[in-house]
Amino acid sequence: MKKLLLLCVLLVFPSRVWAETWTVDAGSAVTYYVHHPMHEVVGVSKDIKGEIAFNAAAISDFTGVAGKPIQADWTSFDSDNGNRDQNVLKFVEARQYPTITFVPIAIRIESEKSPNIYRAKLAGHLYVKGIKKKMVSDATIDLSDPNRLRIRTRMERKLTDFGIEPPSLLFIKTKDPFEMDIDLFFVKK
Amino acid sequence: MKPIAIFVAAVLGLPSFLFADARDMSGNFSLVQDAPILVAEVDPFSMDEDESTVAADDPFLQPVQVEVTDEMRRYDRRYRMLKYHQGFAIAALGLWAGQLITGQILYSQDNFKATWADSNRTRMAHQIFAYTSYSAYSTAMLLAITAPKFDKKQAGRDAVSTHRALAWVHGSTMMLLPWVGLVSARLNSSTNPPSPTVSKAIKTGHLAAGYAGWGALAGAMLTILID
Secondary structure, X not given: OHHHHHHHHHHHOOHHHOOEEEEEOOOOEEEEEEEXXXXXXXXXXXXXXXXXXXXXHHHHHOOOOEEOOEEEEHHHOEOOOHHHHHHHHHHOOOOOOOEEEEEEEEEXXXXXXXXXXXXXXXXXXXXXXXXXXXXXXXXXXXXXXXXXXXXXEEEEEEHHHHOOOOOEEOOEEXXXXXXXXXXXXXXXX | OHHHHHHXXXXXXXXXHHHHOOXXXXXXXXXXXXXXXXXXXXXXXXXXXXXXXXXXXXXXXXXXXXXXXXXXXXXXXXXXXXXXXXXXXXXXXXXXHXXXXXXXXXXXXXXXXXOOOOXXXXXXXXXXXXXXXXXXXXXXXHHHHHOOOOOOOXXXXXXXXXXXXXXXXXXXXXXXXXXXHHHHHHHHHOOOOOOHHHHHHHHHHHHHHHHHHHHHHHHHHHHHHOO
8 A cells, every 4th residue: 555655656756757837037248240241240139938847856867848938028128229129120020920929849958057057958949930940059058046047048040041131231241140139038937 | 467567667668769769860859849840851950941831830920900099090091191291301402502601602692792603593593492492491391391200219318309399490491491581582672772782781691591491301311221
């Protein structure tokens, strides 16, 4: 009987895959970098929403993530130029596709950089202007604060991958490649 | 008791087994909640696009149906007008440069007796540049003034406010330059021309204003370019 009860406990509570839900917290930011021959354009959004299910207790051999979409409204991006921010809405067709969305599909811990800070590989899909593209990037997972998870990564793509014609300023075109820094803080739900 | 215990364990434990080890062939766990499910054969870390999800089932690929509002139309009109404003402003800058070059040549001929250019042709070219640059500039100015405005204000000084501030400099010089040039030409060709000193002062002022205005216009363009 005792063995049966123990079996029930082991079956119901497999700690290895008991993922907790973490919600995006204040301090998170998504930053895009677009390059024009005459200047760099940097736009930041600090209004990020989303959740992931993550098993911080089994971080050392964890290879997974279950995530809801991480989203930022295009109107929340600020590049210190109101005219430019308005133009960005036009280029990404924000009326039809009001958010930039990232859906994580897998994360793989690769090594420990320092205590509670891990190098990882992050895979997911990025949705911009109604186009979905696979993104695989190096990420850093910081569990220095056990109640606050931090995931940082940089993604690189081309504007034309998402059907965005590189905009021009005074008839000089911006460069096609752009980068996106994602710096997310999560707290347990 | 035993069958009941086994039954309870199976019911409670079954979900754990369902989600416990959904690994793909690469040994990576990839379960996505509330998002399109991936086919296990696709390595999530490869850059191969996953074609298993149907676009119609993917909520993030569906456009939002929006009604075009007056503000959207205003913004579209503003965007188009400012694009034309850029084009006419660049044309005005180039034509104004031609005006300056020919004006400098004329000034050198009149005041330093330079003889390396035909005075009549240079004068005609200067007038043509003056009329065309004035037309291009006026068009650019009207487009900027009449383009719909937006209420989003930037705190402090930014490129756009600097751009607008410089407009007062190149705008005022561009409006005055043709009149000063015409007055100067009329006075010098009249039966009672002014003294050489006065004539030279008017021409010097005309040339200096031309350079100052052109510099302000070029600066206004740079503020937008390098912001």
